[in-house]
């Protein structure tokens with residue numbers, strides 16, 4: 001065991017086993033475990049085949065290192081394939097590809113997610129957030145279940161509209177999306193066979209769904225992103241049919257499972273810090289800072305991984321080729337070396353240099369969209385929901401540490417005011 005006494009939070013604690021993160025009891029507050037893991041990091045497990053990094057500087061360096069591969073199937077920990085190597089059953093989305101395929105595929109969709117293009121969606125996002133809150137308040141004084149009535153429908157509707165997925169189909173792909181999100185858990189957190197089988201089935205159903213939708217849209221193109229990607233495929237060899245499907249699934253799942261938690265986590269943190277909520281109510285311009293602080297303080301994507309290539313180092317540790325580098329992004333957000341008093345939620349701290357959206361070539365493509373949606377949602381909630389009160393028995397978490405967030409978040413209120421319009 002390696003400890004570093006220079007570290008603040010988490011220093012001096014014995015290093016918990018990594019599997020402590022898989023304990024459902026840890027889900028509501030994984031931060032003490034993450035702090036102890038960060039303090040002991042970087043450290044190796046599984047005979048060196050797994051290296052854990054939790055410090056901001058190590059995670060940041062690894063994410064930007066071109067030797068850190070995203071092709072996770074090629075790790076030393078990947079299950080051995082019997083017989084001669086077979087081609088992969090399905091092409092991976094560009095989230096798990098390296099250059100040049102990563103560059104080619106990311107470039108095709110990056111224009112649609114550029115901050116300038118995303119800013120144009122603000123009026124639509126505002127209307128939708130207002131509609132959702134108005135329906136929640138329609139019954140007079142009462143309760144809002146923030147996840148299902150605001151945090152989930154807002155990003156799901158927006159990504160579906162952007163991509164061109166019919167709104168009536170949401171119910172069909174919600175469960176597929178949850179299964180796929182579950183399957184991105186690292187092996188030590190997953191329940192092995194059960195969730196993997198569900199993920200394979202979800203992926204097949206998703207692919208069949210998109211094959212049908214693509215055929216229909218090819219016959220009648222429109223102005224959505226799906227039509228644009230179909231044109232790129234038709235144009236030549238820029239995008240294969242299977243790559244097109246993998247890209248659509250990636251965008252839909254990414255749009256489903258992460259911003260939902262960002263909005264819920266922000267509302268939860270504000271309710272637990274009434275002074276900060278009051279400050280936001282007095283100055284709606286603080287909403288973007290509240291969102292940034294939530295990303296640092298309670299990251300919706302808690303961890304990610306890379307595969308080490310070409311003699312990498314993590315701190316003083318030499319990392320063998322093929323080893324999995326497990327990056328505890330949520331622990332990096334609370335690294336006292338970068339963020340003073342890291343366990344304090346402070347919407348005024350300008351926490352921009354967190355790693356909640358990763359860094360380097362795979363930096364989250366949807367970051368401008370996620371930031372805008374959450375800013376609008378948080379502003380609308382603060383401005384319109386009067387005397388909100390957290391119901392502690394109405395808070396539960398999804399069984400997913402990696403893409404972590406509330407499954408339900410019930411808030412009592414006195415009333416929901418008519419919508420007003422703020423400048424950001």
Ligand code: HEM
Pocket residue numbers: 070094095096106159250251252254255258259262299300301304305355356357358361362363364365366367369370
């Ligand atoms: C709060 C919300 C979000 C968070 C915290 C988040 C976080 C992340 C992180 C950490 C990565 C890098 C993963 C890695 O390389 O290992 C990533 C990649 C990605 N995200 Fe997000 N994301 C969010 C919302 C979105 C949204 C709304 C979209 C789009 C609809 C999106 C699309 C993507 C895509 C396409 C990638 C892959 C980028 C690449 O491989 O080049 N994300 N996201």
